[in-house]
Amino acid sequence: MRVSRRVLTLAAGLALAFAVPFAVTLLLTGSVAAVSKPEAKKAEPRVHHVVLPINSDDPTTMRALISTALNLPKYYRERNEPFEIEVVAYNAGVHMLRADTSPVKDLLRVVRGLTPDIRFVVCEATKLGMERAEGHPLVLLDNVDLVPNGPGRIIELQEAGWSYIRS
Numbered sequence: 428m429r430v431s432r433r434v435l436t437l438a439a440g441l442a443l444a445f446a447v448p449f450a451v452t453l454l455l456t457g458s459v460a461a462v463s464k465p466e467a468k469k470a471e472p473r474v475h476h477v478v479l480p481i482n483s484d485d486p487t488t489m490r491a492l493i494s495t496a497l498n499l500p501k502y503y504r505e506r507n508e509p510f511e512i513e514v515v516a517y518n519a520g521v522h523m524l525r526a527d528t529s530p531v532k533d534l535l536r537v538v539r540g541l542t543p544d545i546r547f548v549v550c551e552a553t554k555l556g557m558e559r560a561e562g563h564p565l566v567l568l569d570n571v572d573l574v575p576n577g578p579g580r581i582i583e584l585q586e587a588g589w590s591y592i593r594s
Contacts, residue, residue: 475503475510476589480581481520486530489523492594493534500542512542513584517550517577521557524549526566535568550577 503510574580
């Protein structure tokens with residue numbers, strides 16, 4: 428016996444008419460056998476915020492900061508905990524993020540490759556002072572942002588609960 432397409436469509440429609448509301452009811456209320464008890468929500472993991480200042484043109488200090496910037500994300504990823512890192516360069520530390528004078532620009536490429544979400548910022552006041560003193564515009568490395576004042580930015584981040592780690 429062959430069933431017509433019309434009969435199949437009608438049967439499917441009736442099945443859906445009863446199955447869909449039933450399934451929605453089960454999804455919204457839980458299964459009949461489930462015992463209703465309040466579930467404790469698991470607390471969201473705290474986001475760790477770290478500011479790393481650099482105000483020295485010493486390559487050893489810059490490499491120490493880069494080491495910290497590589498090791499902290501590794502530590503927090505292993506613990507499955509979210510984090511944010513911001514490197515703030517001011518005074519002589521701006522050299523770290525300059526395209527023409529950075530002694531660690533190759534290491535910074537490695538950092539960017541391994542941890543692209545680290546934010547690098549330069550004090551605009553320092554940058555403008557260097558430009559006046561040198562008589563030409565400074566070229567910064569890629570993906571470096573400006574903040575009006577480096578120490579001011581650090582203070583703002585600390586007041587917002589960020590941890591301060593000095594290299």
